[in-house]
Amino acid sequence: MSLLELKNVSKIYGNLHALDNVSLTVEKGEWVAIMGPSGSGKSTMMNIIGCMDKASEGEVLLDGVDISKESSKSLTNIRRDKIGLIFQQFHLVSYLTALENVMLAQYYHSIPDEKEALEALEKVGLADRAKHFPSQLSGGEQQRVCVARALINYPEIILADEPTGNLDEANEEIVVELFRKLHEDGTTLIVVTHDPEVAEVAQRTLVLRNGKLDHETVNKNFTGHIKYNL
Amino acid sequence: MKKRKMYMRMITASLLRRRSRMIVALLAIAIGATILSGLVTIYYDVPRQMGAQFRSYGANMLFTAVNDTFSQEDVDNAVAVIPESQRVGVAPYRYETVRMNDRPVLAAATDMEGAKSASPFWRVNGDWPSADGQLMIGKSVASLYKLNPGDKIEVTYTPVIETENSSSDEEALEENADEEFILDNYIDFEVVGILDTGGNEEEYIYMTLNDMEKLTGKANYYNVCELSVSATADELSVYADKISEGVEGINARLVKRVTQSETTVLSKLQSLVLLVTVVVLALTMICVATTMTAVVAERRKEIGLRKALGASDKSIIGEFMGEGLLLGFAGGFLGAFLGFLFAQGVSVSVFNSSISFRPLLLPVTIIVSVVVTGVACLIPIRSATDVDPALVLKGE
Ligand SMILES: Nc1ncnc2c1ncn2[C@@H]1O[C@H](COP(=O)(O)OP(=O)(O)OP(=O)(O)O)[C@@H](O)[C@H]1O
Ligand SMILES: [Mg+2]
Numbered sequence: 326m327s328l329l330e331l332k333n334v335s336k337i338y339g340n341l342h343a344l345d346n347v348s349l350t351v352e353k354g355e356w357v358a359i360m361g362p363s364g365s366g367k368s369t370m371m372n373i374i375g376c377m378d379k380a381s382e383g384e385v386l387l388d389g390v391d392i393s394k395e396s397s398k399s400l401t402n403i404r405r406d407k408i409g410l411i412f413q414q415f416h417l418v419s420y421l422t423a424l425e426n427v428m429l430a431q432y433y434h435s436i437p438d439e440k441e442a443l444e445a446l447e448k449v450g451l452a453d454r455a456k457h458f459p460s461q462l463s464g465g466e467q468q469r470v471c472v473a474r475a476l477i478n479y480p481e482i483i484l485a486d487e488p489t490g491n492l493d494e495a496n497e498e499i500v501v502e503l504f505r506k507l508h509e510d511g512t513t514l515i516v517v518t519h520d521p522e523v524a525e526v527a528q529r530t531l532v533l534r535n536g537k538l539d540h541e542t543v544n545k546n547f548t549g550h551i552k553y554n555l
Numbered sequence: 556m557k558k559r560k561m562y563m564r565m566i567t568a569s570l571l572r573r574r575s576r577m578i579v580a581l582l583a584i585a586i587g588a589t590i591l592s593g594l595v596t597i598y599y600d601v602p603r604q605m606g607a608q609f610r611s612y613g614a615n616m617l618f619t620a621v622n623d624t625f626s627q628e629d630v631d632n633a634v635a636v637i638p639e640s641q642r643v644g645v646a647p648y649r650y651e652t653v654r655m656n657d658r659p660v661l662a663a664a665t666d667m668e669g670a671k672s673a674s675p676f677w678r679v680n681g682d683w684p685s686a687d688g689q690l691m692i693g694k695s696v697a698s699l700y701k702l703n704p705g706d707k708i709e710v711t712y713t714p715v716i717e718t719e720n721s722s723s724d725e726e727a728l729e730e731n732a733d734e735e736f737i738l739d740n741y742i743d744f745e746v747v748g749i750l751d752t753g754g755n756e757e758e759y760i761y762m763t764l765n766d767m768e769k770l771t772g773k774a775n776y777y778n779v780c781e782l783s784v785s786a787t788a789d790e791l792s793v794y795a796d797k798i799s800e801g802v803e804g805i806n807a808r809l810v811k812r813v814t815q816s817e818t819t820v821l822s823k824l825q826s827l828v829l830l831v832t833v834v835v836l837a838l839t840m841i842c843v844a845t846t847m848t849a850v851v852a853e854r855r856k857e858i859g860l861r862k863a864l865g866a867s868d869k870s871i872i873g874e875f876m877g878e879g880l881l882l883g884f885a886g887g888f889l890g891a892f893l894g895f896l897f898a899q900g901v902s903v904s905v906f907n908s909s910i911s912f913r914p915l916l917l918p919v920t921i922i923v924s925v926v927v928t929g930v931a932c933l934i935p936i937r938s939a940t941d942v943d944p945a946l947v948l949k950g951e
Contacts, residue, residue: 368949375863377863377943377944398867401865401866401867405864405865406865410863410864412947416947418860418861419857420568420569420572425568428561429565429861429864430864432558432561433865433870437558458572474864
């Protein structure tokens with residue numbers, strides 16, 4: 326059974342088909358990139374997979390459960406238990422420290438554990454910034470805190486919507502390297518990106534256009550390491 | 556347990572680290588709580604304070620004699636019924652007709668200190684008699700005799716030999732008639748003050764009990780006793796009944812005009828205080844609700860994020876409510892003390908007396924503040940749960 330399966334999924338706003346009859350499957354442990362022009366429906370799709378929005382039509386099977394039929398309350402539970410989210414705008418709580426921000430995800434998931442949270446920050450190389458507030462961190466550091474927060478509860482699937490959109494190359498590389506480690510640990514990754522270099526490191530790239538799945542490319546020599554065309 | 560700790564850490568961090576907004580709400584609650592605790596203090600203190608104030612309108616209880624006169628012992632027994640702390644003034648009066656320049660004048664003798672406290676509204680041009688030989692005269696008497704403070708006047712008294720009562724002694728009276736001159740008692744007084752009340756008190760002259768005794772040769776009896784008691788109308792009637800029943804020779808009654816106006820003014824004042832308190836609490840509630848609405852709007856992204864991280868509506872409500880209630884607690888705590896200072900200030904400047912802190916007011920103020928804040932937060936916080944978690948994936 327695939328971890329994630331979309332069957333003829335559409336999201337319709339008025340007469341706009343933000344997603345139009347999309348079908349795809351993602352296997353457990355896969356690293357998938359999603360590309361496409363602005364307004365093609367990438368974020369819409371991520372919202373649906375991330376249990377933050379419901380499809381207008383079609384079925385969305387996550388771990389065999391059709392989440393398009395679930396109530397918003399059980400969607401919250403599924404999101405909490407199975408999904409880690411990383412956003413372009415980081416979205417850290419400004420009045421909590423880096424450590425507390427990571428612990429926030431634990432808090433809603435189960436019980437906050439300072440030691441474990443600190444380990445997660447260590448994984449993203451920010452152990453020494455644990456007591457800093459987001460405003461005291463660089464963009465790259467903030468995004469790494471977000472990665473730590475996303476992985477803290479061992480989600481089955483990490484959804485990243487333009488995680489490197491606000492980062493420079495050096496930080497982009499650090500984040501991609503973190504993804505590679507997560508992938509090695511067996512975490513399923515779906516990464517929306519505008520950046521071909523970030524897409525190329527994934528095992529497979531889906532391209533959306535006007536809400537439809539346009540085409541798909543498979544990275545035959547997948548290493549998980551970013552290659553810059555110098 | 557661990558979770559609780561994180562919860563407390565979050566809500567305190569939110570309050571302490573994002574101060575600006577919360578200070579407005581805290582201020583609103585603290586001011587509301589200040590007014591609340593201050594006015595409640597005053598509310599409970601007003602009867603006492605105003606009671607003392609009202610005592611300036613004169614006696615509110617009157618002793619009259621069952622048979623013509625009563626004695627000092629009767630007065631003492633009767634006054635003992637009233638708790639000492641409530642006695643403002645006790646003025647037993649003895650009246651006699653005396654003569655000045657051969658014209659009859661009504662003379663009153665009393666305990667001057669008692670009279671001063673029982674009738675504080677009496678205006679005296681000059682001084683009250685403070686020693687024997689000093690006389691205070693009513694304004695009418697003063698103008699009749701053209702007397703001013705500092706003048707000397709002789710007061711004479713003819714011991715009573717009443718014709719009606721001693722019809723059998725009529726002859727003796729006739730015999731004594733030319734000795735009348737010898738029998739007259741007299742005292743040379745110095746006029747020390749002119750009494751101005753606007754009432755019939757102005758038709759009397761006032762001397763000490765001692766002088767009256769010297770003048771008449773009779774001691775220890777009174778016709779009337781005026782009392783000023785700092786008590787509610789209900790308490791007063793209880794005292795009056797007790798005295799009338801328990802003390803022979805004395806009939807106690809209330810000066811209705813005074814006690815009734817006291818009661819109505821008091822109840823009006825108290826309902827005014829109550830009204831102001833309710834209005835202030837309502838305003839506090841509106842201010843807190845407005846601030847909370849702004850806070851929720853300001854933190855939509857954060858709410859969306861929390862939801863994206865798996866927060867249920869219940870925990871979102873719990874967190875915002877926690878912040879609100881903590882704020883209510885802090886504001887109430889602050890307000891309870893500020894309120895005491897406020898009440899103290901009012902009491903000192905208006906009533907000229909200080910009040911003691913009521914410890915019970917601290918928990919009451921805190922509880923009311925917490926409840927008011929909680930109610931004020933209900934609607935804004937409900938709207939927090941409407942925030943869509945998908946919000947966080949949308950760019951700014
Ligand atoms: N809540 C909404 N109501 C109406 N239309 C919406 C809503 N959300 C998204 N859309 C529309 O759906 C389409 C797809 O939007 P979406 O955010 O998925 O694009 P995207 O591929 O993520 O674009 P970008 O690369 O700019 O982030 C857009 O045309 C957008 O205007
Ligand atoms: Mg998008």
